[in-house]
Amino acid sequence: MIKLNDIYNLDLDNTITCGQIFRFTQEKDGSYTVILNDRVVNLKYENNTLLVDSNKLDDLENIIRNYLDLDRDYNKLLDNIKNKDKKIENLINNSIGLKMIKQEPLECIIEYIISQNNSVKNIANSLNLISEYYGDKVIFRNKVYYLFPKLDKLININEEEFRKCKVGFRDKYLVNIINAIYNKDLDIEKIKTMSSPDAINYLKSFKGIGMKVASCILLFSYQRFDVFPIDTWVKKFMKENYNIEGEENIRKYCLNTFNLYSGLAIQYMFNGMRNKN
DNA sequence: GGCCAGGAGAAAA
DNA sequence: TTTTCTCATGGC
Numbered sequence: 001m002i003k004l005n006d007i008y009n010l011d012l013d014n015t016i017t018c019g020q021i022f023r024f025t026q027e028k029d030g031s032y033t034v035i036l037n038d039r040v041v042n043l044k045y046e047n048n049t050l051l052v053d054s055n056k057l058d059d060l061e062n063i064i065r066n067y068l069d070l071d072r073d074y075n076k077l078l079d080n081i082k083n084k085d086k087k088i089e090n091l092i093n094n095s096i097g098l099k100m101i102k103q104e105p106l107e108c109i110i111e112y113i114i115s116q117n118n119s120v121k122n123i124a125n126s127l128n129l130i131s132e133y134y135g136d137k138v139i140f141r142n143k144v145y146y147l148f149p150k151l152d153k154l155i156n157i158n159e160e161e162f163r164k165c166k167v168g169f170r171d172k173y174l175v176n177i178i179n180a181i182y183n184k185d186l187d188i189e190k191i192k193t194m195s196s197p198d199a200i201n202y203l204k205s206f207k208g209i210g211m212k213v214a215s216c217i218l219l220f221s222y223q224r225f226d227v228f229p230i231d232t233w234v235k236k237f238m239k240e241n242y243n244i245e246g247e248e249n250i251r252k253y254c255l256n257t258f259n260l261y262s263g264l265a266i267q268y269m270f271n272g273m274r275n276k277n
Numbered sequence: 278g279g280c281c282a283g284g285a286g287a288a289a290a
Numbered sequence: 291t292t293t294t295c296t297c298a299t300g301g302c
Binding site: 126169 | 299
Binding site: 117119120122270 | 282284
């Protein structure tokens with residue numbers, strides 16, 4: 001267990017449950033257990049202190065600071081969008097402390113391919129099944145967890161086996177894209193050097209990745225805050241508050257209003273709308 | 278039993 | 291170019 005002191009403006013609840021990641025559990029003591037790349041981590045935040053426990057302690061502080069994006073000044077970022085209008089200001093004030101989690105690209109790509117036309121619950125179920133069948137087992141606090149499988153395991157899963165993980169019609173997308181990643185046709189590292197528009201087009205050139213999924217991947221694992229996914233919740237917010245409809249109109253409005261911080265604005269919007277219900 | 282979930286691709290218009 | 295249909299699965 002390590003202790004990170006003087007952590008301000010962190011809202012663990014919103015950060016973890018706002019639909020960025022799917023494999024976490026809320027514990028009875030209010031803490032959260034999340035499954036990272038190579039370890040299981042329990043997070044508890046109280047009195048501006050973040051308590052971090054894990055089955056693997058090496059480099060833990062750096063990993064968590066990076067994962068939860070703790071060293072970025074969110075107040076400064078949010079000031080750019082907060083003052084646009086009252087509705088946005090309220091949304092942001094309701095979710096102060098929501099951080100953009102830095103996810104592993106490989107896992108993120110698979111997550112959001114599965115997410116298409118799917119519910120958060122089903123997505124989590126599929127990811128858990130894939131991990132149980134093909135990922136490494138970890139014991140943490142006397143409970144069993146399964147890490148998300150690495151590429152050398154994923155490459156051996158065929159469509160039928162993915163179906164057993166309840167991914168439905170997305171089975172062929174997964175197999176194709178995992179193959180593309182394996183043979184570097186889809187180069188996860190190269191994306192880091194690309195402009196956001198180029199990266200979107202690059203990702204979209206693979207079957208199973210459209211505008212929405214490409215945006216989630218870039219926002220959640222490449223920290224491209226100028227990229228933003230438009231989903232049903234965001235559409236609902238825009239319709240109810242500004243009477244703006246249609247994806248292109250929403251895109252225009254966001255780019256004009258929030259510009260480089262559209263991704264942040266959208267994530268706060270998404271969280272606010274989901275929490276209302 | 279129809280409708281919806283952090284949609285995308287293919288066919289049809 | 292834009293609209294419509296279909297694709298598994300589970301919750302309601």
